[in-house]
Amino acid sequence: xxxxxxxxxxNEGTIAFLRPKVVGGGSIVNQAxxxxxxxEVLEDWRSRSQIDYLSxxxxxxxxxxxxxxxxxxxxxxxxxxxxxxIFIEGMTKNGFITKPLTRAQKGCNFHEPNDCIECxxxxxxxxxxxxxxxxxxxxxxxxxxxxxxFEVKMIEPHFDGVRIFGLKGKKESLQFKAKKIVLASGAIGxxxxxxxxxxxxxxxxxxxxxxxxxxxxxxxLYKEKIESFKLAFQSFKSQDPQFKKWGFKLENVFAPPxxxxxxxxxxGRRHLDLMKKIPHMACIEVAVRDTNPxxxxxxxxxxxxxxxxxxxxxxxxxxxxxxxxxxxxxSTGAKSIIRGKIGIGLHLMGGCGIGQDDKxxxxxxxxxxxxxxxxxLADSSVFPAAPGINPxxxxxxxxxxxxxxxxxxx
Amino acid sequence: MQTTLLTNRELKGFIKxxxxxxxxxxxxxxxxxxxxxxxxxxxxEELPKEDFDxxxxxxxxxxxxxxxxxxxxxxxxxxxxxPSFIKNNLFKINSGLKGIVFTLYYSRLPGxxxxxxxxxxxxxxxxxxxxxxxxxxxx
Numbered sequence: 001x002x003x004x005x006x007x008x009x010x011n012e013g014t015i016a017f018l019r020p021k022v023v024g025g026g027s028i029v030n031q032a033x034x035x036x037x038x039x040e041v042l043e044d045w046r047s048r049s050q051i052d053y054l055s056x057x058x059x060x061x062x063x064x065x066x067x068x069x070x071x072x073x074x075x076x077x078x079x080x081x082x083x084x085x086i087f088i089e090g091m092t093k094n095g096f097i098t099k100p101l102t103r104a105q106k107g108c109n110f111h112e113p114n115d116c117i118e119c120x121x122x123x124x125x126x127x128x129x130x131x132x133x134x135x136x137x138x139x140x141x142x143x144x145x146x147x148x149x150f151e152v153k154m155i156e157p158h159f160d161g162v163r164i165f166g167l168k169g170k171k172e173s174l175q176f177k178a179k180k181i182v183l184a185s186g187a188i189g190x191x192x193x194x195x196x197x198x199x200x201x202x203x204x205x206x207x208x209x210x211x212x213x214x215x216x217x218x219x220x221l222y223k224e225k226i227e228s229f230k231l232a233f234q235s236f237k238s239q240d241p242q243f244k245k246w247g248f249k250l251e252n253v254f255a256p257p258x259x260x261x262x263x264x265x266x267x268g269r270r271h272l273d274l275m276k277k278i279p280h281m282a283c284i285e286v287a288v289r290d291t292n293p294x295x296x297x298x299x300x301x302x303x304x305x306x307x308x309x310x311x312x313x314x315x316x317x318x319x320x321x322x323x324x325x326x327x328x329x330x331s332t333g334a335k336s337i338i339r340g341k342i343g344i345g346l347h348l349m350g351g352c353g354i355g356q357d358d359k360x361x362x363x364x365x366x367x368x369x370x371x372x373x374x375x376x377l378a379d380s381s382v383f384p385a386a387p388g389i390n391p392x393x394x395x396x397x398x399x400x401x402x403x404x405x406x407x408x409x410x
Numbered sequence: 411m412q413t414t415l416l417t418n419r420e421l422k423g424f425i426k427x428x429x430x431x432x433x434x435x436x437x438x439x440x441x442x443x444x445x446x447x448x449x450x451x452x453x454x455e456e457l458p459k460e461d462f463d464x465x466x467x468x469x470x471x472x473x474x475x476x477x478x479x480x481x482x483x484x485x486x487x488x489x490x491x492x493p494s495f496i497k498n499n500l501f502k503i504n505s506g507l508k509g510i511v512f513t514l515y516y517s518r519l520p521g522x523x524x525x526x527x528x529x530x531x532x533x534x535x536x537x538x539x540x541x542x543x544x545x546x547x548x549x
Contacts, residue, residue, distance in 0.1 A: 005456035006509055012494075013501030115534035124536055229534050257516035257530060262508055267484055268433045275516075279531040303460050342505060 001029060001121060008188070010294070010308040010345075015214055016262075017306065017345040019188055023148050024131035026186070027392070028122045030346070031234050032104040032129060034072055034393040036063050041387040048384045049355035051365045059397055066396035070129040071106040075235035079110035083228035084235045086220070086282045087252035090328030091238065099239035104129035104392070110232060117233040117254060150174065154197045155181065155375065162374050180409060182376045182402075190381040191296040191351035192304055194362075194369075203370050205362050207296035209353045210308060211386035212345035216318055217253065217263055217285040219338040220329035225279045228254040247289045247317040249388065250325065254283045263340035274338070284328060286321025289388030290314050296351045308345070347391050349383040367402035373409070378402035413447065415454045416469065421447065423472030428511045430481050437529055444522040446514040453510050465506060
């Protein structure tokens with residue numbers, strides 16, 4: 001379900017980017033967490049982009065519309081698992097504030113009970129409010145045609161629109177002609193396509209300012225069974241103002257065995273002995289609001305290169321978050337703690353940032369490429385910086401705003 | 411499905427390193443005693459060309475080396491050192507090898523894969539209606 005057989009690595013090999021390769025993209029495999037961006041984030045964005053509508057009042061109608069298009073719920077108390085219990089107890093004991101997560105879901109059959117960690121591979125109950133159950137059926141009913149397994153390799157602007165060249169499956173070349181196109185293949189996908197198509201010579205900022213909220217999972221090992229894979233997978237988050245100052249947030253999460261295997265250090269017998277303790281593991285991750293922008297590039301042979309490292313500030317944020325997690329585990333009786341071996345990048349943002357300045361940004365305030373009015377962008381690639389907040393809802397809100405501008409052009 | 415992307419020699423090297431990463435014990439199977447290798451193409455065919463060529467070369471080299479030497483190389487990738495060029499590539503080799511082997515070993519593949527999940531105590535369930543939304547199968 002992900003590009004490159006599961007994950008793409010940064011230039012150091014220390015962060016694995018999970019880039020979905022499914023119709024519906026991140027909305028299929030994400031945890032459907034929804035939060036509006038606050039005034040501090042939007043003020044930062046406005047100052048970077050010089051775009052006035054990037055403010056709480058400017059985005060309010062779009063947040064409201066995005067929220068009205070989907071069903072939003074909190075996880076009911078009876079569906080919270082022991083992993084969530086440890087998180088809440090540890091946070092409270094250490095004097096930090098938690099808050100239930102708001103999710104794009106509809107029921108989720110928690111009365112069954114339902115172990116929704118399975119939903120990381122797409123929701124078999126069709127209750128996660130992904131594109132597959134919300135906007136796609138709506139678009140198809142209005143006459144849209146969907147072509148899956150089609151990778152666009154190049155786009156070419158023409159006087160009468162845009163030519164699109166790609167591969168259906170592995171071999172079948174297809175070409176299309178369109179008056180306008182909307183790129184929505186995410187930070188890495190959009191940047192890669194624009195670089196492959198030679199736009200860098202017109203728009204030098206393509207691929208710059210890539211952010212990912214690098215996430216680092218720690219596992220707490222307990223004497224009793226925790227079974228973090230049972231019931232609701234994720235139900236609480238940190239809501240402490242101190243964390244915002246420290247530049248991170250914490251969430252109680254878990255991963256399937258192949259994911260846990262990648263986090264645990266070592267190999268062979270030692271590794272297996274730790275894997276056997278999966279039922280006794282709790283898990284919390286620190287997601288860093290990264291300050292060091294990455295760069296998406298193409299190598300000599302056209303291969304993807306993602307330069308993304310932590311600077312001293314980002315490392316400080318990561319370590320502080322891990323210290324807090326250690327304290328949470330210690331205060332709730334963990335026997336030992338394993339810090340995950342590799343970082344994870346799930347929130348893939350930027351690379352085609354929005355802004356007024358065509359030297360510093362890629363996408364105009366009207367959501368088209370600087371200098372190319374028929375090529376639009378509408379997804380997380382237009383983010384000008386890391387918000388430190390789950391991006392899904394703002395992607396939806398900005399896309400609604402983009403759609404208004406795009407529709408005006410017809 | 412048998413692998414069509416690896417030569418017999420590369421397959422030999424792959425299984426040798428897979429046995430080092432997932433050596434099994436009294437209860438858990440050693441990689442080579444399963445038929446997980448038959449599914450390796452599902453992962454390999456998704457790799458970018460440079461990574462694919464690199465991993466084939468590595469498997470080829472492993473096929474000639476004794477297991478203790480492969481263990482030592484895996485140990486080096488676990489604890490990378492040296493200038494950043496070497497360190498970064500050791501990190502990548504570690505993630506690449508583990509990614510392929512652990513994905514096959516810990517993905518509840520029919521047969522031994524299901525037994526491994528059972529031994530781990532991983533008994534997740536989603537009862538009730540299974541959705542029929544056609545988009546969930548598309549990529």
